[in-house]
Amino acid sequence: MEREFEGRTASVLGGSSGIGLATARLLAERGANVAVVGHADDTLVVAKQFTDDGHPRSP
Known part of the structure; x- marks a missing residue:
C-alpha cells in the first residue's frame, strides 16, 4: 500500500467508531x-491499538 500521507498529521473527529474509525x-x-477524537472511552481503545505503521499492536 502506498504511504502517501507519510510525515503528515491528521485529526479525525468522531474516530471512536464507524466511518471515523x-x-x-x-x-x-x-x-x-x-x-483520534471521540467521546466513547471504550471504543477509543480500539483506535489506540494501531502503531505508526498502521498495523494493530499485539495485546
Missing part, C-alpha cells in the same frame, strides 16, 4: 500520524 485506520495505514 475506518478513516483513522486508513490514514494510519498510509503513513499519517493520527490524532
Whole structure:
C-alpha cells in the first residue's frame, strides 16, 4: 500500500467508531500520524491499538 500521507498529521473527529474509525485506520495505514477524537472511552481503545505503521499492536 502506498504511504502517501507519510510525515503528515491528521485529526479525525468522531474516530471512536464507524466511518471515523475506518478513516483513522486508513490514514494510519498510509503513513499519517493520527490524532483520534471521540467521546466513547471504550471504543477509543480500539483506535489506540494501531502503531505508526498502521498495523494493530499485539495485546
